[in-house]
Amino acid sequence: MSATTQLPGINETLSAHEGRPPISIVYEWLTTVDHKKIGLMYIGFALIFLVVGGIEAILMRIQLAVPNNHFVAPQVFNQLFTMHGTTMIFFVAMPVLFGWGNYLVPLMIGARDMAFPRLNAFSFWVSAFAGFLLYFSYFGASGLYGAGSAPDVGWFAYAPLTSRVFSPGHSTDYWTLSIFLSGVGSIGTAVNFVSTIICMRCKGMKMSRMPLLVWLYLVTSAMVFVTISPLTAAQIMLTLDRYLGSHFFDTQAGGSAVLWMHFFWIFGHPEVYILILPSFAFINEIVPVFSRKAMFGYPAMVAASVGIGFISLSVWAHHMFTVGMTAAANTFFVFATMVISVPTGIKIFNWLATIWGGKVIFATPMIFCIGFLFQFLIAGLTGIMLSAAPFTWQLGNSYFVVAHFHYVIVGGILFALFAAFYYWYPKVTGKMMSETLGKWHFWLFVIGFHLTFDFMHIPGLLGMPRRIYTYEASRGWGTLNLIVSIGAIFQAAATLVFVYNLIRSYYKGKDAGHDPWDAWTLEWSTTSPPPHYNFATLPTVYSRRPLWDIKHPDDPDSDFE
Amino acid sequence: MDIFRLALLTVPLCNGTAIAQSSTNIFAPAATPANSIFELSMLVLGVTLAIFLIVAGLLLYAIIRYRHKPEDSDQEPAQIYGSNQIEVSWTVIPILIVVMLFLSTTRVILGTQAIPKPGNALDVTVIGHQFWWEYRYPKLGVITANELHIPVSDPANPVPTYLTMSSADVAHSFWVPRLAGKTDVIPNRVNTMWMDPSQPGLYLGQCAQYCGTQHAKMLLRVYADSPAQFDAWISQQKKPAVDQSTGNTAASEGQTVFMQNACINCHAISGTAATGRFGPDLTHLASRDTIASGAIPNTAENLRAWIDNPNTMKPGSLMPPMHLNSHDLDVITAYLTQLR
Numbered sequence: 047m048s049a050t051t052q053l054p055g056i057n058e059t060l061s062a063h064e065g066r067p068p069i070s071i072v073y074e075w076l077t078t079v080d081h082k083k084i085g086l087m088y089i090g091f092a093l094i095f096l097v098v099g100g101i102e103a104i105l106m107r108i109q110l111a112v113p114n115n116h117f118v119a120p121q122v123f124n125q126l127f128t129m130h131g132t133t134m135i136f137f138v139a140m141p142v143l144f145g146w147g148n149y150l151v152p153l154m155i156g157a158r159d160m161a162f163p164r165l166n167a168f169s170f171w172v173s174a175f176a177g178f179l180l181y182f183s184y185f186g187a188s189g190l191y192g193a194g195s196a197p198d199v200g201w202f203a204y205a206p207l208t209s210r211v212f213s214p215g216h217s218t219d220y221w222t223l224s225i226f227l228s229g230v231g232s233i234g235t236a237v238n239f240v241s242t243i244i245c246m247r248c249k250g251m252k253m254s255r256m257p258l259l260v261w262l263y264l265v266t267s268a269m270v271f272v273t274i275s276p277l278t279a280a281q282i283m284l285t286l287d288r289y290l291g292s293h294f295f296d297t298q299a300g301g302s303a304v305l306w307m308h309f310f311w312i313f314g315h316p317e318v319y320i321l322i323l324p325s326f327a328f329i330n331e332i333v334p335v336f337s338r339k340a341m342f343g344y345p346a347m348v349a350a351s352v353g354i355g356f357i358s359l360s361v362w363a364h365h366m367f368t369v370g371m372t373a374a375a376n377t378f379f380v381f382a383t384m385v386i387s388v389p390t391g392i393k394i395f396n397w398l399a400t401i402w403g404g405k406v407i408f409a410t411p412m413i414f415c416i417g418f419l420f421q422f423l424i425a426g427l428t429g430i431m432l433s434a435a436p437f438t439w440q441l442g443n444s445y446f447v448v449a450h451f452h453y454v455i456v457g458g459i460l461f462a463l464f465a466a467f468y469y470w471y472p473k474v475t476g477k478m479m480s481e482t483l484g485k486w487h488f489w490l491f492v493i494g495f496h497l498t499f500d501f502m503h504i505p506g507l508l509g510m511p512r513r514i515y516t517y518e519a520s521r522g523w524g525t526l527n528l529i530v531s532i533g534a535i536f537q538a539a540a541t542l543v544f545v546y547n548l549i550r551s552y553y554k555g556k557d558a559g560h561d562p563w564d565a566w567t568l569e570w571s572t573t574s575p576p577p578h579y580n581f582a583t584l585p586t587v588y589s590r591r592p593l594w595d596i597k598h599p600d601d602p603d604s605d606f607e
Numbered sequence: 608m609d610i611f612r613l614a615l616l617t618v619p620l621c622n623g624t625a626i627a628q629s630s631t632n633i634f635a636p637a638a639t640p641a642n643s644i645f646e647l648s649m650l651v652l653g654v655t656l657a658i659f660l661i662v663a664g665l666l667l668y669a670i671i672r673y674r675h676k677p678e679d680s681d682q683e684p685a686q687i688y689g690s691n692q693i694e695v696s697w698t699v700i701p702i703l704i705v706v707m708l709f710l711s712t713t714r715v716i717l718g719t720q721a722i723p724k725p726g727n728a729l730d731v732t733v734i735g736h737q738f739w740w741e742y743r744y745p746k747l748g749v750i751t752a753n754e755l756h757i758p759v760s761d762p763a764n765p766v767p768t769y770l771t772m773s774s775a776d777v778a779h780s781f782w783v784p785r786l787a788g789k790t791d792v793i794p795n796r797v798n799t800m801w802m803d804p805s806q807p808g809l810y811l812g813q814c815a816q817y818c819g820t821q822h823a824k825m826l827l828r829v830y831a832d833s834p835a836q837f838d839a840w841i842s843q844q845k846k847p848a849v850d851q852s853t854g855n856t857a858a859s860e861g862q863t864v865f866m867q868n869a870c871i872n873c874h875a876i877s878g879t880a881a882t883g884r885f886g887p888d889l890t891h892l893a894s895r896d897t898i899a900s901g902a903i904p905n906t907a908e909n910l911r912a913w914i915d916n917p918n919t920m921k922p923g924s925l926m927p928p929m930h931l932n933s934h935d936l937d938v939i940t941a942y943l944t945q946l947r
Contacts, residue, residue, distance in 0.1 A: 120820050120923055200817045206794060207777045207819060212737075297795035303778055304796060337673070343689035368780060368815075369791045370798035373720040380712050384705045388698060395697040396689075398666055404684050405675040416670060423662055427655040434651050434712040436644040436719065439788020440633045443780060443815045509631025509784040511815040514823035521811075522629035598683075606688055 079163035081148050082576065084170050086474065088145025091174050092138045093545070098181075099133040100541060102126045104534055111531035113519040123515035124198040129180070131201030132221065135317065136228045137177040139459060143324040144173075144235050146466055147263045149474065151239060153569035154257045156248025156587065158579040161241035165234050173231030176224045183220035197221035200513060202314060203284075205295030205306035210288050219288065222281045229278035236270035239263050248568075250587040254348075255607070257567050257590070258341060261348050262327035265355040269316050269323075272359060277313035280306065304369055311362035318454065319358040323351060325462035326393060329415050332469050333397050335565045336412035337404030340603065343396045344590060350389035350396075357386045367438040376435045383433035390426055394419065409563075410484030414465035417492055421457030428453065428503070443513075446506025452499050456537075464491075464544065471548070472562045476574040477555030483547040487540050494536025501529045566591035630811045633784045637810065637831075638760075638802045639767075640719050640787035647715045654708060719788075724769055728801070729757060733772040735779035735792035735814070737925055738821035739887055739900040749844045750875070752887030753900045756830045758837040760803035766834075767803040777819060783812030783829050791816055804831035813901075820923025826901030847878035848890045849945050861942025864935045873926070876946065886926060893947045899924070911940040 075083060106126050109117045118126070148166065152159055160166045183196045197217045199208050208218050243264045247256065256264075284306075286292040293299040295306045334341045341347065363371065363379045371379075397419060406412065428450040432438050441447055464487070471479050505523045517523055561570040571593055572580055589595050589603035629635075636642040733755075734741040743750050757768040772781060774794040781800070782789035790800040804810065814825035832840060865871070866880050873886035881889070892898075898905045898913055899921050913920055915936055916928040931939065 120823065124817075124820060124822075198820075204778050204816070207817070212777055212819065297793075300795065302795065303793050338675075338683050340686045340688055342687060343694050346689065346694045368789050369793065370796070373716050376716050376720070377713050380716070381709050384709050384712075388701045388705060391701045392694070392698060394662065396694075398662070398669060399687075399689075399693070401666075401669045401673060403687060404673050405679055406670055406673050407675045416666075419666055420663060423659065423666075427659055430655055430708070431648070431651050434647060434708065434715075436647050436712065436715045436788060437651060439719075439790075440641075440644050440648070440784060442789060443782075443817075507633055508629040509633065509782070509812065511780075511782065511813060513817040514813075516823055521631060601686075603686075606686075 077167075079159075079167045080578065081152050081160045081163065081166060082474075084166050085145045085147070085149030087174075088141045088148060088170055091170075091177065092142035092145060095133050095137040095177060096142075096541075097545075099130050099138055100538060102130040102133070104538055106130065107531040107534040109515060110517075110527050112528065113517055113521075113524045115516055118515070120515040121195075121198065124200075124513070125196040127513055128197045128200050128203075128221070132180060132197070132225070133177075134455070135201065135321075136225065137173075137180070139321045139455065140228070140232060141173055141177075142463060143266075143321060144169075144232070146328070146463075146470070147239060147266075147324060148235075150470065150569060151242060151260055151263055152246065153572070153576060153580055154260055154567050155243065155246060155251055156568050156581060156585045157242065157246035158581065158584070160238050161246055162238050166238050169231040169234035169238065172234070173228050176227035176231065179227065180220060180224035183217050186216070186220070202310050203306075204310075205284075205301070205303045206297045208284060208288075208306075209296055209298075211298065219285070222284055222288075226278055226281040229274045229281070232270050232274050233278075236267035236274075239267035243267075248584045248587060254345075255587060255590045258330035258344065258347055258351075259324075259327035259567075262323045262330070262351055265351050266320050266323045269320050269355050269358065273313045273316040273320065276309050280309035280313075283309075304366070307366050307369060308362070311365040312359075315362040315365060316358045318451070319354055321459050322454065323354065325418070325459045326351070328462045328466040328469070329397060329418060331567065332411050332415050332465050334400055335469075335563050336407045336409060336415070337401045338407070339400055339404040340591065340594075341396070342399035342402075343392075346392055347396055350392040353389040354386060357382060357389070361386060364433060364435070364438065365442075367435040368442045380433060380435050384430065387426060387430055387433075394423060394426070409468075410479070410481055410488065411465045411469035411563075413485070413488050414461050414468065417488065418458060418461040418465065421453060421461060421495070425450065425453035425458055441506055443511055444506035445510045445512060446503050448512045449499050449502035449506060452502070457495060457499065464488075467544075467548070469563065470569075471551065472558030473569055473574050473576070475552055475555070476558050477551050478558050478562060479551040479555060480547050483543055483550070487543045487547060490536050490540035490543060494533045494538075494540055497533025497536060498530050499533070501526050501533070505530075561593070564597075566594040566597075568592055630809075631784045635785055637806055637808070638786040638804045640800075640802055641785055643715050643718055644788055647711060650711055651708065654704065658704075724801070725765060725767060727766055729766060729768045731755065731757070731768055731770050733770045733781060733792060735772070735774040735776070735781075735818070736885075737776050737819050738814070738825040738921070738923075740781075740825070740827065741775075741887065744841070747841055747845065749841060750888045751844060751891065751895075753826075753897065754828045754830060754895050756832055756837060756840050757802070757804070758834050759807050759831050760805060762805060765803055767801045769799060769801045772798045772800070778816050779814045779818045779825065780816035781812070781827065782815040783810050783827055785810050786812075786829060789815045802829075804829075807831050807833050807836070811901075821921055824900060824902040824921050826897075828897065828901050843894065843947075844891055846891075848876045849947060850878075855941065855945065857938050857941035858945045859942075861938035861940070864931070864939050865942055868929065868931070870929070870939075889943065889946060891946055893944050907940050907944050910943060911936050914939055
């Protein structure tokens with residue numbers, strides 16, 4: 047604590063509003079261009095949609111808990127899985143990760159804000175509007191089943207089910223426009239991250255000294271350029287098909303259904319890495335602090351991240367192993383997909399080596415990281431199974447795949463996110479989250495997660511395809527689906543504990559101080575919450591862990607670089 | 608976390624449980640393509656299980672061994688920044704594993720996709736519809752729906768069945784797990800796959816690509832018949848529809864009702880005025896075990912209820928309610944149940 051004050055001028059706060067007339071809080075948030083406020087709005091927006099998407103998941107699990115169930119109609123079920131997938135990817139995972147990036151990247155590189163604050167606000171508001179537009183379909187879209195129907199074409203919306211012949215009304219239009227707008231917001235944010243990281247680093251922060259979190263946001267943002275663009279283009283093409291008589295995906299007029307698949311998955315697979323790389327970023331910051339050791343193999347971690355970024359652009363057609371590609375094409379995508387496990391493995395090994403020889407403290411952020419490590423390992427290994435194309439010939443579009451990608455997204459990304467919430471909440475609010483509630487949250491979620499997603503693999507192996515609203519008892523999937531559904535209840539309960547903890551800690555949490563975790567990166571050198579413009583005097587850094595240098599003047603990192 | 612692994616391993620091992628008896632278990636292959644996938648999957652499962660045990664074991668060890676203990680001093684542990692030798696080793700070893708898995712996978716891909724088609728192979732054309740399957744035997748002059756009959760293939764003298772597949776509307780996927788992996792059935796595109804069941808029997812599956820409201824009840828039934836059974840089935844299916852002009856009066860009245868209603872716009876019955884192709888061919892409807900693409904047993908009661916209003920049995924089905932009176936329903940059912 048006392049050590050932090052040795053950074054010159056770091057405790058002097060700028061009071062940006064001093065001397066100005068007071069403005070209402072609502073007006074201030076609606077018009078803010080402050081990266082921290084925008085970050086928090088992204089996070090709050092994502093949390094609301096997390097609850098919405100979670101309710102959709104629970105409804106689906108009730109329907110599937112027993113065979114031949116009539117809890118919801120098939121039409122409703124088809125809307126539920128379409129909305130669940132679209133919501134969770136575009137309006138939960140993307141905004142929450144962008145939100146944390148917005149909050150943390152300028153702080154970690156010693157900058158006062160993002161490079162383009164107004165673009166930042168624009169990106170947030172356009173993404174938020176896209177989310178509300180999607181849900182407005184429930185009121186405004188006269189879809190396939192009459193007025194007030196949500197999109198029901200699945201989250202990857204394969205052609206030609208999306209054509210006007212098979213999807214009359216406007217439900218698909220709401221989906222298309224929503225994805226289009228969300229893409230505009232994502233690209234704006236990515237431009238901002240790249241510019242900020244390239245141009246706004248404080249004195250002494252060479253690329254080779256950036257926190258790994260910053261590196262990973264750089265790679266993620268670069269990938270957003272390359273992958274969101276085709277997705278956005280595809281939405282325009284689909285709209286042209288639907289309303290202006292073009293035939294890109296219109297198979298009845300010589301268009302190609304497979305073309306849509308290529309457009310979607312050249313976005314869709316890198317998207318997984320766009321989501322998982324920021325999750326790696328959180329793990330990279332949290333594991334060293336709670337192991338009390340420097341990150342093992344920083345250059346290898348950077349190389350692996352950049353490598354994943356490049357390789358992930360060449361694996362998309364492993365989502366298309368069953369569409370009848372040639373043996374040569376299948377073989378290429380098998381190889382590319384398997385190769386990506388090498389840099390991913392390097393990351394897991396480096397985390398292991400960071401823990402090795404440390405003093406591991408089991409605070410809530412760290413136990414979520416440990417959960418992440420085991421679960422992401424399993425998710426990666428089922429990924430290797432699926433990368434073998436013949437395995438996907440059996441299991442593509444089955445519940446095994448559903449279990450696999452939920453293992454990645456929930457077991458990996460969501461656990462890393464929970465870790466991030468517990469770790470940076472003290473910085474954001476100045477209050478500690480409750481450790482007791484945190485551990486309740488962790489254990490309830492772990493039990494629920496494993497009940498749901500471990501057992502979900504097996505119906506897939508027994509031939510259960512995804513996106514079916516019911517199934518026959520004779521198929522032998524009933525018991526397994528019941529267990530899966532029971533697990534969902536535990537996860538919902540855990541999420542409630544988490545939300546309660548977030549709110550309660552804000553009012554009743556212990557004061558956190560500047561640096562509650564005795565950490566090493568620049569965000570912990572400023573006050574909690576940080577002042578407007580973050581730093582009174584921009585810091586100068588001499589190593590990857592500026593606060594370590596200050597706390598250990600006899601043994602600074604800068605001696606080893 | 609090990610629960611999943613254990614459960615996975617018990618699937619192929621435990622006989623006698625409901626799981627092992629599942630009619631769609633990928634670990635109970637009954638034809639060459641499914642079997643080669645099964646063998647590959649055992650290899651991949653073995654390799655990934657070994658990796659899991661090693662890495663998870665090391666992680667568990669590190670977390671327990673290097674936990675912060677109350678008696679520890681406040682000093683920070685030794686700061687180690689990395690090691691090039693170690694990085695190289697955990698890069699090279701995974702690359703070797705990847706190369707091994709890649710080569711094994713390639714062998715199965717080529718063995719399934721790139722082997723020549725035998726001259727005596729049976730050709731079947733598969734056409735996906737919302738939400739049913741059309742099967743045509745172009746060299747044998749047979750058209751049927753929803754229940755695919757193919758001959759058993761003797762390994763000594765293989766007679767594989769080659770499916771040529773396309774779709775009349777949206778994308779579907781043909782997946783009978785015990786026979787072969789799935790192949791998507793895509794409009795404006797022709798895909799092929801093959802299978803050679805070694806044992807006679809009924810193999811189940813269902814559409815594996817979301818295709819609309821009733822994706823869930825677009826079921827697949829593949830009957831692997833002995834050569835004699837298959838020949839008998841073919842010769843029976845080649846016959847024109849049963850002539851109703853003699854005998855059963857209800858049935859012949861039913862034929863009249865059928866021909867005078869919208870039924871013929873969508874359904875074909877060979878040798879009659881009914882030539883529609885939008886719905887399943889009904890020429891030998893009564894020879895099938897199920898209706899509604901495998902969703903409902905083919906009994907007179909079910910058939911009557913289906914014709915009355917398909918949406919009560921399969922909501923979202925594209926067949927509209929026929930609005931027939933009770934008598935007409937009775938005679939149409941009598942007619943259709945005669946079409947053996």
